Amino acid sequence: MDTGELTPQEAARWALRAGLPLSDDRHEAVAATAQHIQSVIATLRELDFGDTAPAAVFVAGHGHADAAVAGQEHVDAAV
Amino acid sequence: MQPFELSLTEAARAVRAGELSPVELTDSVLDRIGAVEERLQAYVTVGAAAARDSAARAEREIAAGRSRGPLHGIPMALKDLIDAEGMPTTASSRVRADHVANGDSAVAARLSAAGAVLLGKTHTHEFAYGLTTPQTNNAWDQGRVAGGSSGGSAVAVAAGEATFALGTDTGGSIRVPAALNGVVGLKPTYGLISRYGVTSLSWSLDHVGPLTRTVEDAALVLDSLVGHDPRDPASLSLAPRGESRGGPSAELWGELSHRDGDLRGLRIGVPRNYYFDRISPEVETAVRQAVERLQGLGAEVVEVEIPLARYIQAIQWGLMVPEATAYHERTLRTVPELYSPDVRLLLEAGELVLAGDYLRAQRARTMMRDAWTAMLGQVDVIAAPAVPTTAVKAGQDTVEWADGTVEAVSDSYVRLAAPANITGVPALTLPVGHDHAGMPIGMQLMGRPLHEATVLRVGHAYELAGADAGRLAPVGA
Numbered sequence: 001m002d003t004g005e006l007t008p009q010e011a012a013r014w015a016l017r018a019g020l021p022l023s024d025d026r027h028e029a030v031a032a033t034a035q036h037i038q039s040v041i042a043t044l045r046e047l048d049f050g051d052t053a054p055a056a057v058f059v060a061g062h063g064h065a066d067a068a069v070a071g072q073e074h075v076d077a078a079v
Numbered sequence: 080m081q082p083f084e085l086s087l088t089e090a091a092r093a094v095r096a097g098e099l100s101p102v103e104l105t106d107s108v109l110d111r112i113g114a115v116e117e118r119l120q121a122y123v124t125v126g127a128a129a130a131r132d133s134a135a136r137a138e139r140e141i142a143a144g145r146s147r148g149p150l151h152g153i154p155m156a157l158k159d160l161i162d163a164e165g166m167p168t169t170a171s172s173r174v175r176a177d178h179v180a181n182g183d184s185a186v187a188a189r190l191s192a193a194g195a196v197l198l199g200k201t202h203t204h205e206f207a208y209g210l211t212t213p214q215t216n217n218a219w220d221q222g223r224v225a226g227g228s229s230g231g232s233a234v235a236v237a238a239g240e241a242t243f244a245l246g247t248d249t250g251g252s253i254r255v256p257a258a259l260n261g262v263v264g265l266k267p268t269y270g271l272i273s274r275y276g277v278t279s280l281s282w283s284l285d286h287v288g289p290l291t292r293t294v295e296d297a298a299l300v301l302d303s304l305v306g307h308d309p310r311d312p313a314s315l316s317l318a319p320r321g322e323s324r325g326g327p328s329a330e331l332w333g334e335l336s337h338r339d340g341d342l343r344g345l346r347i348g349v350p351r352n353y354y355f356d357r358i359s360p361e362v363e364t365a366v367r368q369a370v371e372r373l374q375g376l377g378a379e380v381v382e383v384e385i386p387l388a389r390y391i392q393a394i395q396w397g398l399m400v401p402e403a404t405a406y407h408e409r410t411l412r413t414v415p416e417l418y419s420p421d422v423r424l425l426l427e428a429g430e431l432v433l434a435g436d437y438l439r440a441q442r443a444r445t446m447m448r449d450a451w452t453a454m455l456g457q458v459d460v461i462a463a464p465a466v467p468t469t470a471v472k473a474g475q476d477t478v479e480w481a482d483g484t485v486e487a488v489s490d491s492y493v494r495l496a497a498p499a500n501i502t503g504v505p506a507l508t509l510p511v512g513h514d515h516a517g518m519p520i521g522m523q524l525m526g527r528p529l530h531e532a533t534v535l536r537v538g539h540a541y542e543l544a545g546a547d548a549g550r551l552a553p554v555g556a
Contacts, residue, residue, distance in 0.1 A: 011431060018430040020412060026427065033428035037400055041432065043393040044439040047446070054441030055448065056283065 006035040082107035083239040086549040087296035090242055091149035094141065101141070101152025104242070105134035105196050108154045111239045112198070115554045120215045121225075121235040123159045123169050125199035130154060133196040140194065149299050151194030156241040158232050159200035160207055161287070162276035163187045170278050171214060172205045173417040174410050184276025185308050186245055186287055193303045198241055201231025207252055207280040208403060208422045210492040213473070218260045218552035219518055223470040226256030226492065228280075232290045233260040237552040243291045243300055249280045250395055251466070251496025253288050254508040258465035258521025261510045261552060263538070264290045265297045266496075268528045269503030270315040272301075273308030281402040282313070283441075284395070284500045292549040294509055294538035301531060317529060340540035343377030347537070348458035353388040354495055357480040358467040365512035365520040366464045369541060373462065376540050383458060385498070386450035390443055392490070395497040397432070397440025404429030444501055451502045455527045460537050465508035465521030467491050495523065505531045509538045510550075 011031035015022045022030060082104045085093065093099035109127050116122060137152035162168050162180035164187070169175045183191060190197070204212045204227035212230025217223040218237035225234050229246025233256030236244050246253040248266040257264025265288045272287045279285055289300035307316040349370055355363055374380050404411070407426050415423055455461070468478055471488055478491045486494075499506035505528070508521040522541075526534040542548035 006431075011428075014431045015427065020427065020430045022427065029424055030427045030431075033424050034431040037396060037428055037432065038436075041393050041397045041400075041436045041440065043390060044397060044436070044443050047390065047439070047443055049439070049442045049446070052442045052445050054438055055444040056441050 006031050006038065081111075081239075083111040083242075084551055085242065086292040087149070087153055087243050087299055088293060089549075090153055091299070094152050095146065095149075101134040101137040101196065102131070104152065105130055105154045105198075108198065108240065108242060115238050116240065118216060118221050119218060119234050119238055119240070119554065121201050121231040121238070121240055122156070123171060123200045123202055123231070124166060126166065126197065130196050130198050137194050137196060147192070147194035148303070150190065150303055152196060153194075153242050154196040154198045155190065156198050156201045156232060156235050156244040157187060158203050158229050158244070158246045160203055160247055160278040161187060161200075161245060163197055163200070166200060168278060169200070170206045171203045171212075172419075172422075174206075174414055176417075180276070182276065185273035185310065186304055187276065189304050189306070190245075195303075201229070201235050201241075201244060203231065203247075204228035204252075205419050205422045206278065206403075206407070207247055207249060208425060210251070210255055210489040212256065216473070217470045217518075218554055220470065220516070223472055223518065224259065224475075224488075226259035226466075226470060228252040228256075229264075229290065230256045233257050233262055233264070236260075236262045236290045236292060238554045239551050243289055243296055245287060245300075246290050247277060247280070248286045248288060248496070248500065249284045249399060250493040250500055253286070253290060254465050254496050254506060254521070254523060255492045257290050258508045258510075258523075259470040259519065261513075261519030261521075261550070262290055262292060263294050263297050263510070264288065264508045265301060265531070265535075266499055266506045267301060267305075267531055268315070268505045270311075270313040271505075271529070271531070272304045273306070273311040273314050275308050275310035279402075279406050281399040282406075283398050283402060286500070292551075294507065294535055294542055294548075296549075297507065298535045298539070301535075315529075340376050340543040342373060342537065342540050345378045345460065345533070345537065346458040347373055347378045347380050348383035348454070348461040349380055350385045350461065350463055351382045353385040353391075354463035357482065357484065357486065357491075357494075358464055359469070359514070361514040362464050362466070362468060362520050366462070366522045369511040369522045370462050372541060372544055373537060376544060378537070381458060383454055383461060386454060387443070387447045390447070391497050391501065392494070394440050394443045394447060394501050395493065397436055398444065398501070400425065400429040401432040401437050404432070447498075448502050451498070451504065455504070459526065459530075459533050461525045462537075463523050463525070464495055465523040466495060469514045469516070469518035469520060499523075499525050504528055505534050507534045507538050509541065511541070
């Protein structure tokens with residue numbers, strides 16, 4: 001998917017919105033690199049994800065992973 | 080043979096038999112460092128005095144009958160992203176110039192408990208964000224790249240400057256330098272080894288693992304590092320699967336030591352797409368010959384189709400780039416000038432990745448993991464090249480392929496490694512030959528999650544069928 005050219009001015013503006021002020025001499029190089037990264041990542045927009053959930057890790061109660069849930073036996077789920 | 084030339088397995092046997100003392104071994108390795116380090120630049124820091132003290136302590140304990148196992152008294156190195164109490168963790172960066180670790184990482188603590196002797200800290204591509212480790216020179220040809228980001232660890236092991244080492248692998252950073260320097264590298268299952276106290280590049284892709292001279296050595300080190308750690312949010316509470324008994328890896332060493340290399344009953348998948356696309360003919364020939372050797376040992380070889388291959392780089396970048404930028408958020412704003420130019424640029428550009436794109440990468444990762452699970456239901460192990468080409472000359476930025484395409488060297492080195500980071504499956508690289516210039520070629524063996532024993536068994540069988548496993552790089556003293 002063509003997401004359009006990222007100009008140095010836009011790169012500077014986006015970076016500032018992300019909380020990273022860039023000096024003038026950084027704008028062009030950052031824009032070119034960000035454009036390249038975007039062109040690679042944008043391939044994922046071809047996919048139909050349906051109900052697929054993200055793979056990010058979150059485990060409720062982490063730090064107590066070895067504790068048995070009240071009323072249940074701890075199960076060693078070795079695979 | 081000098082003690083520094085011994086593999087970990089050989090050294091452990093010699094120490095156990097009373098034929099070699101940890102002090103002799105450590106002195107030999109330190110002398111080797113003195114002889115070749117100026118040319119190789121594998122180390123950030125060498126702590127010779129502390130290493131000698133540690134070796135002497137190991138010697139006394141072993142003499143008193145208090146052996147801690149096969150790593151007791153064995154000299155090793157840690158990639159300088161891995162905390163060791165009281166030492167700087169520089170990440171090979173000026174950003175960390177004043178850093179001192181106030182405690183051991185989980186892996187340093189485990190190695191210390193196993194009696195291993197810490198020699199020092201090895202170079203990484205700055206903050207592990209690169210594939211060449213420009214400070215360090217390849218052990219086989221000092222005019223070529225070490226590979227990265229665990230370049231120092233790979234070169235130290237290849238040259239006899241450490242009997243084994245640890246590295247980290249986010250997009251091939253153990254396997255790439257291991258392949259380019261002719262040593263063994265193991266990226267274990269995601270979450271199998273704790274990353275507590277290890278500087279992160281990308282939380283959802285980072286792994287810690289061993290670089291060794293032989294597959295058997297890798298099994299020994301893995302055995303000492305495995306275990307649940309609630310301080311690492313991705314740490315698994317599951318044990319790696321034993322080959323036949325479902326038991327822990329504690330029995331792995333003995334199991335490997337006594338195998339005869341018989342691979343009958345194992346199905347080895349050879350990809351028909353992706354892994355043999357845009358690779359050097361010499362790499363392809365060496366890996367296909369290695370697969371034939373495995374077939375000769377009784378394995379059944381079948382073709383497999385790598386799923387979602389078109390999206391591998393997009394997923395890898397979509398996860399790694401914003402995660403790396405997030406890790407460096409504070410210092411990128413306070414001391415950006417202290418980063419090297421290539422790393423600074425990637426970190427800055429990472430600020431512009433959208434949350435929606437990151438989530439797409441995470442969702443695509445779910446799809447890819449499921450598709451790989453289905454593929455690995457058909458075979459026990461996948462055999463493929465570790466990297467598309469051998470070590471390039473220092474300063475070379477691109478590779479041109481037979482189809483006329485031009486690829487950045489770093490993209491090329493990540494390309495065949497990334498799937499195992501995204502899916503979290505165990506991946507081993509081992510040397511399977513050399514190109515016309517004498518540079519090492521690596522074969523990658525990938526297995527089902529937590530099936531390290533199967534991957535190691537196949538790699539070990541390959542080594543047993545040859546004659547040169549554990550060979551050092553020819554660095555003249």
